[in-house]
Amino acid sequence: MSELSATAKVILGMVEHGPKSGYEIKSIVDISTRFFWAASYGQIYPELKRLEEEGLIQGVADPQGGRQRTVYSITDSGRETLREWLTSPEPFTYELRDEGKLKFFFAGALTHEEQLDLLRRMCEHHEAFVERLQKAEPTARAAGGFPYQALLYGIRHHRWVANEYRRMAAELVGAKSPAAEREGSD
Amino acid sequence: MSELSATAKVILGMVEHGPKSGYEIKSIVDISTRFFWAASYGQIYPELKRLEEEGLIQGVADPQGGRQRTVYSITDSGRETLREWLTSPEPFTYELRDEGKLKFFFAGALTHEEQLDLLRRMCEHHEAFVERLQKAEPTARAAGGFPYQALLYGIRHHRWVANEYRRMAAELVGAKSPAAEREGSD
DNA sequence: ATCTTCATGTAATAAGTTACATGATTAA
DNA sequence: TTAATCATGTAACTTATTACATGAAGAT
Numbered sequence: 001m002s003e004l005s006a007t008a009k010v011i012l013g014m015v016e017h018g019p020k021s022g023y024e025i026k027s028i029v030d031i032s033t034r035f036f037w038a039a040s041y042g043q044i045y046p047e048l049k050r051l052e053e054e055g056l057i058q059g060v061a062d063p064q065g066g067r068q069r070t071v072y073s074i075t076d077s078g079r080e081t082l083r084e085w086l087t088s089p090e091p092f093t094y095e096l097r098d099e100g101k102l103k104f105f106f107a108g109a110l111t112h113e114e115q116l117d118l119l120r121r122m123c124e125h126h127e128a129f130v131e132r133l134q135k136a137e138p139t140a141r142a143a144g145g146f147p148y149q150a151l152l153y154g155i156r157h158h159r160w161v162a163n164e165y166r167r168m169a170a171e172l173v174g175a176k177s178p179a180a181e182r183e184g185s186d
Numbered sequence: 187m188s189e190l191s192a193t194a195k196v197i198l199g200m201v202e203h204g205p206k207s208g209y210e211i212k213s214i215v216d217i218s219t220r221f222f223w224a225a226s227y228g229q230i231y232p233e234l235k236r237l238e239e240e241g242l243i244q245g246v247a248d249p250q251g252g253r254q255r256t257v258y259s260i261t262d263s264g265r266e267t268l269r270e271w272l273t274s275p276e277p278f279t280y281e282l283r284d285e286g287k288l289k290f291f292f293a294g295a296l297t298h299e300e301q302l303d304l305l306r307r308m309c310e311h312h313e314a315f316v317e318r319l320q321k322a323e324p325t326a327r328a329a330g331g332f333p334y335q336a337l338l339y340g341i342r343h344h345r346w347v348a349n350e351y352r353r354m355a356a357e358l359v360g361a362k363s364p365a366a367e368r369e370g371s372d
Numbered sequence: 373a374t375c376t377t378c379a380t381g382t383a384a385t386a387a388g389t390t391a392c393a394t395g396a397t398t399a400a
Numbered sequence: 401t402t403a404a405t406c407a408t409g410t411a412a413c414t415t416a417t418t419a420c421a422t423g424a425a426g427a428t
Contacts, residue, residue: 045409046409085289086292093284096282098279100278118272150291191415208380380423397404399403
């Protein structure tokens with residue numbers, strides 16, 4: 001038995017809450033785990049097959065009218081595997097890919113104004129995202145449960161990032177005023 | 187001319203600060219950008235060749251004794267390309283892969299105690315990481331510049347994550363004994 | 373002597389995205 | 401009738417990791 005892939009973990013976690021189709025899993029991922037773990041159809045559908053072969057989930061045909069549909073349920077073996085992962089003390093992946101930050105940290109080549117502009121744009125970007133999430137909040141709250149908690153986390157996270165940029169922008173403005181460093185030339 | 191790959195952006199940003207070998211770039215990435223953008227040798231070396239072919243950087247043999255070495259400098263064309271990226275308003279990649287959070291959000295299958303245990307372990311993990319970074323802080327401060335700023339960001343970021351877990355753990359404890367609920371603020 | 377660091381690279385593999393193809397159902 | 405949503409899948413591609421190979425130089 002090979003190691004559980006990240007996508008497998010997402011799927012097992014999702015079907016543990018009840019039987020789901022690949023489409024449903026993707027839909028839920030897009031409004032919940034994607035804040036800390038995304039997955040695409042190209043990963044989900046093949047992984048569903050693999051997990052079924054390994055006996056961790058089981059698919060049952062469940063067409064809605066003439067529209068084909070397969071819903072997958074977690075098996076005892078799958079529940080056990082999920083539990084093993086949840087309780088294993090192994091170090092967990094933690095990776096951030098933030099192009100905005102990469103830009104800012106290489107922004108030494110830009111003028112002071114351009115740097116500020118960049119920070120402000122990034123701040124606005126994350127603020128706009130927070131707003132979008134907040135608009136979805138009432139609906140999510142009504143539905144409750146895990147996707148709601150994930151949404152709240154998403155809001156907190158992006159709010160923090162926006163705050164960081166506001167802080168950095170303020171610092172940058174403060175750094176400009178005292179003495180004139182490098183005027184006119186570039 | 188195809189789009190700049192993420193690794194290309196990292197490399198251009200690095201060599202803009204001065205000529206560097208692939209090994210040096212990787213070393214600096216590991217103590218700086220890796221907090222928001224990592225890169226491996228398997229990406230760096232091939233990308234150096236590609237960037238040289240496209241004329242964005244230029245390599246010069248610079249052996250240290252009998253030890254071969256190629257240092258790459260940014261070209262005018264490369265500087266222009268870097269500048270274009272830095273000032274382009276295109277939306278930036280922002281992706282988080284946090285296995286700890288994924289675990290916690292699927293932890294409904296665990297007991298209350300196990301959930302708390304998980305949160306505490308994750309909190310400790312990030313706290314330990316912050317401590318490690320803080321140990322490196324004095325050296326980094328002395329060197330200053332961009333890697334120091336990146337380190338400070340890393341500290342702030344992981345401190346925030348650790349705080350999140352502490353908050354979540356407190357909430358979970360509060361949810362068990364209703365008396366203690368709602369005294370903290372946000 | 374031997375271990376670590378400096379230095380460059382690649383092959384195999386794994387992971388992930390994107391675009392596309394198909395077709396039924398439902399809401400406008 | 402047209403668009404959106406539900407639903408499943410794959411092929412081509414890009415991206416990234418891992419493990420390995422090679423070898424010189426410096427430190428213990």
